[in-house]
Amino acid sequence: MAKKKNKKTIRLISRTALLLILAAIMIYAITSKDKVKVLAEGDTAPDFELVDLEGNKHRLSDYKGQGVFLNFWGTWCPPCKKEMPHMEDLYKDFEAKGVHILTVNVGEPKVKIELFRDDMNLSFPMLWDKNKTVMDLYNIKPLPTTFLINSEGKITKVIKQGMTEQQIYQYLESIQPK
Structure with a gap:
């Protein structure tokens, strides 16, 4: 027992x-x-390297001394679809002023991104984050999310919603190198 x-x-x-x-x-x-840092105004934008749809490499650090409008998006995202034509309308003028629009598609098939670009007649660089590494680096939630990066590489604003043409214009103007 x-x-x-x-x-x-x-x-x-x-x-x-x-x-x-x-x-x-x-x-x-x-x-x-590992806690991913939430990036905020005043932080240095993390450097990354992605390829565009033509296979050209883009490093954020290559744009040092210039403004960068860094937009994360998806083809399925209604606000993304709405703001893309406004970005296209302003792209060339602001590129001549030292402000670059870089869009980062987060994890969709390349052919889907190409069809979207062609249907919308977009000409600015569309970077392909096929493994979502840059999305994770920037802790992106929700889409669209846009980072305004000044000529020193500092984040001046984080926008977590779709934008009107007037807002995009004002944001591009705000990061124009002096």
Whole structure:
């Protein structure tokens, strides 16, 4: 009888210890995940390298000394579709003034992005973040999200919504090098 009681006690202690170990592992996994920094105004924009639809490499650092309107988008996103023609209308004028529009598609098939570009008659660089690495680097939620980056590489504003043509114009103007 004492042996049975002893076995039950050992079994209870073993199960309790196992449950405590599993609980500790779960708590550690939840609390130790790498926290992605939320970028804010005044932060230095993280450098990255992506290719556009033609295969040309674009590094954010290549635009140092100029303004960058960095827009993250998806073909399925209604506000993205609405703001793209406004960006196209302003693209050439502001590029001549040292402000570049770079759009980053987040993880969609290249052919889908190309069809979108062609249907909308867009000519500005469309970068392809096929593995969503830059999306994760910039902690993008929701789409569209746009970062205004000044000539020193600092983020001056983060816009997490669609924009009108007037707003885009004002934002492009705000990051024009002096």
